[in-house]
Amino acid sequence: MSDYLQVSTATETREVGVRIAKGAVAARLAASGQVIGPVTSVFWHHGAQGSGEEWQVLLYTTAERYPQLERFVLDEHPWTNPQISAVPIVQGSTEYLEWLSRSVEGAEA
Template sequence: MTDHVQVSTATPTKDDAVALAGSAVKARLAAGAQVIGPVTSVFWHLGEYGTGQEYKVLLTTTTERYPELEAHLLAEHPWDNPEVIATPITAGSARALEWIRDSVSPQEG
């Protein structure tokens, strides 16, 4: 099992995406985040087919910190039932993986 994951979600606006990413990084639940968009999404929602523009948020963290990050994203997200998905990072440069671990480690004091 990998020790690192990339977590994705989406928001309705860029401001929502930046706020969500910023709150997760400031809380040290994610090492960093990227906001991508707008993107066009095609989906099923409440039994109906739809399309719309969203802003994708990609965050990196450790598997140990993932449950806290997920809880944070669900609590702070503007939607009631957002998609939050974690994908294992199966390989990465040693320095990048170390940066993720160091950035999400709980701080002393």
């Protein structure tokens, strides 16, 4: 398993995405975050297919910090069942990955 993760969620507005990203970084649950959008999402919801405009939030963290980051996103997200998923970062520059680790550990980044 990778020690590093890219965690994603989606929000209805840019403002909510930025608030979640800023909060996760401030709490040292993520080293950085990006809010991208708007993007078009197509999904199933309450038994019907839907689509809508959303903002994608990407957060970069360690596997060790993932459980706390997931809890934070669930607590801060306005939706009752937001999409939260993580994919491993299987390669990256040594300097970047060391910075990521230091950032979530609270060490001088």
